[in-house]
Amino acid sequence: MSWLRALRSLTAPRAVRAELRRLRGEERAVRLRLGALARAERLRLRGLAAELVPLRERILALTARPRCCTRCAAPTPWGGEALPGGLCCSGTSEAIFNPVELAPLVLAGRAPSDHAVAPSRAGCLFRGAAGCLLPAGSRPSLCLGHLCRELAAELHGRGVIPELLELAEELAARGRAIGEALGLEP
Ligand code: SF4
Numbered sequence: 370m371s372w373l374r375a376l377r378s379l380t381a382p383r384a385v386r387a388e389l390r391r392l393r394g395e396e397r398a399v400r401l402r403l404g405a406l407a408r409a410e411r412l413r414l415r416g417l418a419a420e421l422v423p424l425r426e427r428i429l430a431l432t433a434r435p436r437c438c439t440r441c442a443a444p445t446p447w448g449g450e451a452l453p454g455g456l457c458c459s460g461t462s463e464a465i466f467n468p469v470e471l472a473p474l475v476l477a478g479r480a481p482s483d484h485a486v487a488p489s490r491a492g493c494l495f496r497g498a499a500g501c502l503l504p505a506g507s508r509p510s511l512c513l514g515h516l517c518r519e520l521a522a523e524l525h526g527r528g529v530i531p532e533l534l535e536l537a538e539e540l541a542a543r544g545r546a547i548g549e550a551l552g553l554e555p
């Protein structure tokens with residue numbers, strides 16, 4: 370972690386720091402599970418997780434910069450800021466960064482907590498003023514595969530829905546298999 374990011378974490382509001390601690394704890398738990406396995410199995414799982422990074426990047430390329438998301442700037446349920454990444458980014462991070470989602474990210478060296486969090490609490494930890502702060506390779510499959518009615522309509526116009534659905538399903542299934550191999554539950 371860079372010193373600037375460490376400083377930002379220290380000066381973040383209490384709720385953000387608490388959520389970040391929880392996230393780091395979940396990531397540590399994944400590493401502990403991995404560390405308990407034989408070396409060959411560790412290498413196998415790391416290899417499988419690394420293969421998912423280009424899948425994540427391809428999905429984000431297909432869904433890049435949707436117009437509907439810049440218009441859907443809903444505040445958090447508890448009255449926080451209204452930012453791009455509306456309704457679907459305004460919940461808590463806990464529901465999204467569950468152990469099964471985190472496992473392939475951590476094993477691929479793409480732990481979300483390695484990235485800067487949003488300075489104020491407005492739903493998910495990574496919900497920034499210009500949208501999600503996480504690069505594609507660190508985004509959960511739940512986010513990458515999310516399709517509300519407005520987004521589905523916009524992406525339908527781009528003709529990318531069939532490929533997107535196939536990749537999102539593959540990403541989720543392969544991620545679940547890694548989680549199962551580590552004995553994790555969502
Ligand atoms: S995916 Fe849908 S719910 Fe989420 S920000 Fe975009 S338009 Fe809003």
Ligand code: SF4
Pocket residue numbers: 454457458459465493494495496497500501502503508509512
């Ligand atoms: S990780 Fe990014 S896309 Fe997913 S809920 Fe958080 S801000 Fe939204």
